[in-house]
Amino acid sequence: MSVGDTISWDDLRLFLDVARLGGLSAATSTTGLSAATLGRRVTALEQQIGEPLFIRRQTGYQLTPAGEELLARAEDVEAAMRALTRWRDGSVGEQIVRISAGTWTSAFLAQHIGELWHVDDNIRIEFATAYQKLDIGRRAADIGVRSERPLDPNLAGRQIGRVAHALYSGLNLINGIAAGLFVGVTGEAANVASARWLMAHHGDRISVRGNDVQSVRELVAAGAGLGVFPCFAGDSDARLVRVAMPITELETEQWLVTHHEDRHRPEVRLVADRIAALMREHGPLFRGERRRPPS
Template sequence: MKNENWDDLKLFLHVAREGGLTGASEKTGASPATIGRRLLALERQMGRNFFIRRQTGYSLTKDGQALLTHVLAMNEAARSIGAWNEGVNELPTVRISAGSWMSHFMAVNLAQLWTPDDPFRLCFKTAEIRLDLAHREAEIGIRNSFPESSNLAARPIGDVAYAPYCASHFNMVRDCNWVGIGADDAVAPSARWLLAQTDLWVTIWANNPRMLHDLLRSGAGRGVLPCFVGDTDPSLVRAGEEIKPLYHRQWLVMHDDDRRRPEIRTLVERLAQLIEKQQPLFRGQRPRG
């Protein structure tokens, strides 16, 4: 048989269980005529007779009994899949708020943060603006400052250094232009720092960090990146010394009422261990070359 139709097989199951078209019609809502027509089509398609049809009802032939065994197994598998899917939908979801760079870092290291066997799901909320954790727009936030709200808890997770970077093929002797985030989109301190440097010649603006990264890789100019981003990109090299005013402490922030929830506690611990283990990279102590 080619392209078995599960809907027709389910009709077969109802007729076999109810012993006729009328009972199957009551169970499915399909008319007896429709069910009878589809069963005939199923028999023609498979080249077998499944029912002995009498005025008193339908009884199974030998082939019908064999098919019933298979369909019952399929039905049980379908029920199991449905129960599994419902279970997934019931799992708690942990929303993580972070900027583009930390979101990229978490994506690259996802296997150390979450596995399909974990009893929770993840939702990454990537944005340069801060979501309101106090009003539960996310469960966990990665922030560059200690929270001011009294109902938020915070855990320090080390420091972050910044430096200028450019493509390895960029001519740093001949070209002095820079690439930055435009004033309308300059939310991060690193973006605002470059805007404040009036002696630097910015020739290209981007509206988000990922585009800035792509422009630097293409050789568009120099630009400011966190060291944990720039020092792990083989297409980039440092174009100057670390920018000391941008060096800052990083924090894991969560609502004080939620921090003891098992899924949040687990994820906070994994994030802290992952980032603390990579502190030399975050602090700019692993420059390429």
């Protein structure tokens, strides 16, 4: 890298997301950029550094030694930028709280935003929805809703409930549903436990697939086949009908996770407490105990 070259913070932020999430496609959800654009930006950064930062594999991006070193330095810059942002936001009375959760949980929280956030809180909320967990230990998010107890010593967690999953069909017994077929998942979403369970138990009867859970729900509702959803999502959709008891092996715990040092920040604690209260209030729905009767 020549003396006159300056690495931009924007490029470092993109690098951090790709490094933490392990690939371009995963980072599209957090950066808002296409995988092609991210690829070009990463390649340009490598040319600027003068060394490859990633080993490209079909399964994802793995950091090279130079990438590991840049990651550590970029995290130092990130911490400094966060401190600067908090100082700036504090001067105008607003703090940012970034919430990381899976697709269904993020949608549920968004539907109940009025119970989590008020205009007069002087807080700004950001939702970071991703199939892969954002690294709270490295402060990629302030609050995470997770399916297991955090083991990282930098993280603090409290269990706030349990989540059940079950098989659902659309209201009309047509097309793939009438034939006893299933709707599967492809792409990143195929790595979630429910998608793996469906593949293991009914893989030979999957006739249609979608590459995100929202598409899968639309396909099931339209009659393409049966699908697996968390009960809080399936039972809340008037177009879906639960066709069997919850799947025991897919039941998970629900944990609220924060950074050990950040959990006492007033804005983080306020939002975390509200999320915990919301989840406990709707605990029966998440546990699959509020089954909506068929229309």
